[in-house]
Amino acid sequence: MxxxxxxxxxxxxxxxLMAEPPDAAPAEPYINDSQVWSKDYxxxxxxxxxxxxxxEVLNYYLYYEDVWAYxxxxxxDAAANATPEDHGELSEAAAHLRNYMLQAVDxxxxxxxxxAMLILDLIEKAPGFKAQVMGLPQEQNLSSV
Known part of the structure; x- marks a missing residue:
């Protein structure tokens, strides 16, 4: 009835019944040295x-855009498919993200x-460093061909 x-x-x-909106804005991202250097990328x-x-850094300083999320x-994706012998796709993906981030630095x-760019560099260089430590052949420089 x-x-x-x-x-x-x-x-x-x-x-x-509605959830309360957060009172404070999100805090500035905090990245310390132990977070960066203690990881095996x-x-x-x-x-x-x-x-x-x-x-986290890009979300705090830049407006959400499909570009940096992509x-x-x-x-x-490149990191998931990278091997110590072949990580060219990872280097290319890191270079694109680095170029985007450099344009946003102020x-x-x-x-x-x-x-954040240091973390990106460590992600990019880790497979090559692992290959060097394991004694695997490194990528050949295409400019010498």
Whole structure:
């Protein structure tokens, strides 16, 4: 059976069920040295950690755009398919993301953006470093051919 209620009661009940909006804006990303240097970026779970740190920095300083989200996804895809012997696609994906990030660096965000770029460099260089340590052949320079 239908019940008649006042509009004021209906709105009061609906508003009380809604989640409260967050009071404070998200805090500035915090990246310390132990977070950066303690990871082995040749392992995929640490690459995901690094990509999430980069995402955190970009999400805080830049408006959400499909461009940087797409570039991070390309980086993750390339890292998942990279091997110590062949990581050219990973280097290319890192270069695209690095170029995008360099365009966004300014005086206010340079500390965290440079930390994010350091993480990106470590992700890019890890497979080659692992290949060097394992004694695997390195990629040949195409400019000498």
């Amino acid at each position: 239908a019940t008649v209620i006042s509009m004021r009661e209906y709105v009061r009940d609906r508003v009380s 040749s392992k995929l779970e640490n690459v995901v950690f690094g990509a999430l740190k980069i995402r 570039l991070i996804l390309n980086l993750l 005086r206010a965000n340079r500390k965290n953006m440079y930390a």
